[in-house]
Amino acid sequence: MTFINVIHAHSTVLLIVSFLLFSFLMPILERWKNSWCATMAVAAHVLAFVFIGNLSWRVFTEGTIHYELGGWSPPWGIEFVVDYLALFMLITISTVSFLILIFGTVDLTHELKPKVLGLYYTLYLLLVGAMMGLAVTNDFFNMFVFMEIAAISACGIISVKSDRECVEASFKYLMLSAVGTGCVLLSVALLYMIGGHLNFAFAAAAIQDVAHIYPNNILVALALFSVGFIVKAALFPLHVWLPDAPSSAPSPSSAILSGLVIKIYTVVYLKLLYKVFPIELFDLLPVFDMILILSALSIFFGSIFAIVQEDIKRMLAFSSIAQIGYVFLGIGLANSTGLTGGLLHIFNHAMMKSMLFLSAGAIIYCTGIRKIDDLKGIGLKMPVVMGAFTIGAMAMVGIPTTNGFISKLYLALGTLDANKHFYLAIILISSFLNCLYYFPIVINAFFGESEEEDGEEEIQVKKLPLRMSVPLIILGAGCMIFGIFPKYILVIIERAVEMIL
Amino acid sequence: MEDLIVRMVSRIVVPFIQVYGFYVILHGHLTPGGSFSGGAILGSSMILFALAFNLERGAKKLSHETSTIVECAGAGWFAILGLVGIYMGQNFLTNKEAGFYMGAPGDLVSSGAIVLITLGLGLKVASTVVTLFYSLIEVEGDAHD
Numbered sequence: 001m002t003f004i005n006v007i008h009a010h011s012t013v014l015l016i017v018s019f020l021l022f023s024f025l026m027p028i029l030e031r032w033k034n035s036w037c038a039t040m041a042v043a044a045h046v047l048a049f050v051f052i053g054n055l056s057w058r059v060f061t062e063g064t065i066h067y068e069l070g071g072w073s074p075p076w077g078i079e080f081v082v083d084y085l086a087l088f089m090l091i092t093i094s095t096v097s098f099l100i101l102i103f104g105t106v107d108l109t110h111e112l113k114p115k116v117l118g119l120y121y122t123l124y125l126l127l128v129g130a131m132m133g134l135a136v137t138n139d140f141f142n143m144f145v146f147m148e149i150a151a152i153s154a155c156g157i158i159s160v161k162s163d164r165e166c167v168e169a170s171f172k173y174l175m176l177s178a179v180g181t182g183c184v185l186l187s188v189a190l191l192y193m194i195g196g197h198l199n200f201a202f203a204a205a206a207i208q209d210v211a212h213i214y215p216n217n218i219l220v221a222l223a224l225f226s227v228g229f230i231v232k233a234a235l236f237p238l239h240v241w242l243p244d245a246p247s248s249a250p251s252p253s254s255a256i257l258s259g260l261v262i263k264i265y266t267v268v269y270l271k272l273l274y275k276v277f278p279i280e281l282f283d284l285l286p287v288f289d290m291i292l293i294l295s296a297l298s299i300f301f302g303s304i305f306a307i308v309q310e311d312i313k314r315m316l317a318f319s320s321i322a323q324i325g326y327v328f329l330g331i332g333l334a335n336s337t338g339l340t341g342g343l344l345h346i347f348n349h350a351m352m353k354s355m356l357f358l359s360a361g362a363i364i365y366c367t368g369i370r371k372i373d374d375l376k377g378i379g380l381k382m383p384v385v386m387g388a389f390t391i392g393a394m395a396m397v398g399i400p401t402t403n404g405f406i407s408k409l410y411l412a413l414g415t416l417d418a419n420k421h422f423y424l425a426i427i428l429i430s431s432f433l434n435c436l437y438y439f440p441i442v443i444n445a446f447f448g449e450s451e452e453e454d455g456e457e458e459i460q461v462k463k464l465p466l467r468m469s470v471p472l473i474i475l476g477a478g479c480m481i482f483g484i485f486p487k488y489i490l491v492i493i494e495r496a497v498e499m500i501l
Numbered sequence: 502m503e504d505l506i507v508r509m510v511s512r513i514v515v516p517f518i519q520v521y522g523f524y525v526i527l528h529g530h531l532t533p534g535g536s537f538s539g540g541a542i543l544g545s546s547m548i549l550f551a552l553a554f555n556l557e558r559g560a561k562k563l564s565h566e567t568s569t570i571v572e573c574a575g576a577g578w579f580a581i582l583g584l585v586g587i588y589m590g591q592n593f594l595t596n597k598e599a600g601f602y603m604g605a606p607g608d609l610v611s612s613g614a615i616v617l618i619t620l621g622l623g624l625k626v627a628s629t630v631v632t633l634f635y636s637l638i639e640v641e642g643d644a645h646d
Contacts, residue, residue, distance in 0.1 A: 006587060013593040017580055024576040027569055070586070070594040 008058075011051040012067040012080045012136060015090070018047050019129030023122045030118030038105040041121040045098040048132075052090050059087050066138075074138075074199045081138040084496035088343065089135035089267050091492070093260055096350045097128045099471040100259070103358050104252035106467045107365055111250045116160055123156040127256065131264045140188045140198045143268060147184065147232070151177040154261055157253040158245050169244035176231055176241045183228035187221035191276070194218070204276045211278050219285055222277060226287065229269035233262045235328055236298035239321045243305075247314035251361025254313060258320040259354035263346045266327050273331070274500045291332035296426045298325030303433035312360045312372050315437060316353065319396065322430060323349045329423060330411055336497050338414025343493045345407035348395065348482065352404060355475035356392040359385045362472065366462045372441055376448035381461045386445050388472040393438035395479045398431050403482040504553075511553035518546040526623030530612040536619045540626025547631045556638060565635040568628040575625025582614050582621070 007014065022044040030037055058065055059082055069078040082090070101124065108120060130150035137143050151174070159170035192198060194214045195206035211218060227238070234242035242262070246254030273287070282288060302322030309315035323345070330342015362385045363369055363378065379386040395404035408427060415423040482489055522543030529535030551559025586595035594614075597603055601613030610616065 010587050010593060014587075017583065017593065021577060021580040024573050024580065027573045031566065031570070068592055070596060071592045071598060 007054055011054045012065060012082055015048055015051040016129055016133050019044055019125050023125035026118060026122040037118040037121045041101055041125055044125055048094050052094055055082050056087055075202050078142055079138045079199060080136045082136055084492050084499055086135045088492045088496055090132055092347050092350050093131050096259055096354050097256060099475055100252050100255045100354055103468050103471040106465045107251055107361055110365055120160055123153040126153040134264050134268050138200045144185055147181050158249040165248035169248045173241045173245050180228040180231035183224040187224035190217050190221040200275050208278045225272055229265050232265040233324055234321055235294050235324060236301055242321055243314055243317045246317040247311055251357055255354040255357035259350045262324055270331050288332045288334045291328050295325040295328035295332055299426055299430045303430050307437045310372055311370050316356050320353055333414045333418045335414055335417045336501055337410055337417050339497045340493055341407050341410030341414050344410055347489055348403040348407045351475055351478050352392045352395040355388055358472055359389040362464060362468050366464055376444045379446035384469045388476040390442045391476045391479050393442050396438055397434045401483050403479050405483060406486045507553050511549050515546050515550050519543060526619055529619035530615045536622035537626050540623040541630055543627035544630025548634050563631060568631045571628040572625050572632055575621045578621035579618055582618055
């Protein structure tokens with residue numbers, strides 16, 4: 001039994017267990033060697049890259065991987081499944097969270113008290129581990145447990161600064177996500193009552209059999225699932241926690257919340273819609289049309305709210321609400337082009353939104369400015385940061401050669417395929433609205449003259465550390481590369497869509 | 502709180518509560534209850550001690566640092582027991598096939614890894630309860646400074 005064999009056979013579970021184990025050991029390490037915590041967190045991510053590399057090789061050569069915990073086969077035991085959809089999420093989560101972490105190792109020492117620094121990495125690893133668990137789980141109960149872990153650790157990384165705004169925001173998130181998980185638990189109970197299975201595959205078969213006897217149970221379960229996941233994913237009417245949370249939290253927390261946490265719930269929702277619920281149900285209840293309407297409202301109002309914001313991080317948070325609308329639009333279109341666009345937008349938005357949040361964090365780190373109006377003339381003083389911000393803004397608007405263009409193109413083609421031209425208009429209007437709030441910042445930053453009335457001195461700019469600039473450069477390059485060569489990620493997404501539909 | 506009756510009663514009661522807590526934890530695989538209920542009983546005995554006497558004497562028995570470390574070690578213990586399965590060439594969290602001692606059903610030492618997991622998690626829950634108590638008390642203390 002060699003080391004490589006162990007990785008080869010068990011990489012699915014080792015991926016999640018290594019994150020959990022590292023985060024459990026972090027508080028002990030923190031008492032002993034405080035300065036090693038960041039290194040350990042990075043090491044956990046590097047280890048994860050090894051496992052994910054192995055998983056992707058196996059998924060591409062052997063197909064879907066099933067892993068049975070404890071050797072118990074599915075109806076009784078817990079099962080992890082890595083298919084193309086899960087693999088796509090694993091790659092997105094690991095890459096983006098690794099870059100955010102590298103940025104955070106410098107930024108957090110500046111933003112947090114040294115006492116909580118080690119504990120922050122504990123929560124961060126727990127959150128990443130829980131998200132990866134949500135991507136691979138094939139079991140209602142594990143889904144619920146990972147959702148709880150993710151919710152609690154997300155609350156932790158929001159409230160870690162322990163000032164008034166952060167505590168208020170995290171309390172809001174705690175309450176709303178408790179409502180969300182409560183809805184999900186209730187609908188799991190409803191489905192278990194009639195199906196008698198917790199495993200997705202077995203539950204789906206059982207529900208299919210009894211759907212005509214208990215249609216109301218299934219409808220209520222679907223409604224509760226929808227509410228729960230829409231709260232978690234911050235789609236328009238239930239988005240109220242999102243603007244507060246990322247705007248007050250430390251920048252790496254904002255980046256991971258807006259970039260990854262809200263996305264993983266949309267993927268789980270997608271998985272449930274297609275894997276568990278019988279397809280005839282959607283004739284009875286037009287879920288996809290409802291999702292389309294909500295996503296259109298979300299796209300429109302997210303952008304409208306973002307225009308009036310003064311704080312840069314709050315503006316980015318509202319823009320996330322609009323962008324999560326695109327992902328749901330892809331799910332709601334329910335054809336292969338639209339779904340490809342939606343899934344692609346998960347990856348693209350994870351990159352560009354975390355890059356925008358990190359560059360906002362870098363601006364706050366170097367100058368202390370948070371107000372959008374004060375950013376005049378900052379572009380030439382911080383070329384790397386504002387360059388990254390510009391690429392992010394361009395990708396948000398969807399200018400060709402950036403990755404935002406590709407996903408919007410797929411979504412637009414998807415609306416045409418589905419014969420729903422109204423939503424094409426929504427996509428176009430939203431792009432104009434995005435222009436309206438992103439480009440003034442960029443233009444002001446590069447071409448605006450800073451007003452020096454009342455003998456106000458020049459903005460003091462600290463030098464940007466290497467560990468903060470490198471993640472920004474990598475993310476910016478990623479946005480451009482995946483805008484020009486989208487096929488490298490579409491390889492996975494197209495197979496995932498093929499498997500889902 | 503300087504109350505002789507409360508102090509004497511809790512001094513007598515605390516060992517019994519702790520024995521009962523350990524009983525519930527160790528019989529987790531045989532009777533209702535287990536690591537969570539037993540751990541909560543065990544942790545509440547420490548809270549009772551710290552409330553009846555004072556925080557300094559309570560912290561002398563089990564400090565905040567120790568309870569944090571026990572908490573993390575308990576959770577880590579579960580993960581490591583799962584990894585034993587992989588080391589023995591089986592799946593994660595495998596019990597019997599990984600060579601844990603199964604014993605006869607109904608005995609105290611039986612059911613392989615389950616009893617070890619319950620023990621570790623019981624200590625984890627107990628120390629979590631104590632850590633939460635200390636955290637709440639200390640936050641209040643900070644506010645009065």
